[in-house]
Amino acid sequence: MSVIAQVFVVLAGVFHLAVFAMESLLFRKPSTYKRFRVKDDTEAAVARPWAFNQGFYNLFLALGALGGLIAGGDKGHAIALFACACMAGAGIVLIASDRRMAQAAALQAAPPIAALVLAAVL
Template sequence: MTALALAAATVAALIHVLFFGLESLWFRHPRVYRRFQINSAEEAAAVRAFAFNQGFYNLFLALGALTGVVLVAGGSADMNTAGHAVLIFACACMVGAGMVLLATSREMIRAVLIQAVPPALALLALGLAG
């Protein structure tokens, strides 16, 4: 496993932790909900539960990727194999979610790139290393 794969997976995880914060912790702030094309406090209140839930999905994906990184760094062959599998799953889910977002709204291309490029790089590096 290359350092590039581990670095890209870590970046992807940190981005998803940030998404958790935006969606689950800070969503009620106008500066935050406007990032999600929500224009009023009323609209934000209407989608708050969805955003809160989505934030936790992002947190769990981040924890999966970080767990994979830690397992790979653990050193033993069994931990490396398990870490590799967890990384592939978490990063593939992140890329898949980015593709769903793109299919839903082409206007969200910037968000898709932020969400999907780092885990895609990790998957590519994992494939090249394997």
């Protein structure tokens, strides 16, 4: 895998680590839960269990992408690219389900899509 493709894998992994922190560790803060279109503390209390779970989903994707790069070789790179494909798919689902989430979907999907494309052509 080219170095530039690896850079985009790292960007995708770091983004998903940040989302893990927001969803699983910082979700109780209004400044955090409002990023997810949660209006108030009452809604946040209801949403917290799924946000916590979703955060770990993002952590595992990040670990797959970053761990695959660290492992290296064809198998490690395949793991990293599979994690990127999952990230890209989730971003596409996000924009398809709620057009108001276009910016979040772009942040989520653009780096892993770039990694996939660059890994395929370089």
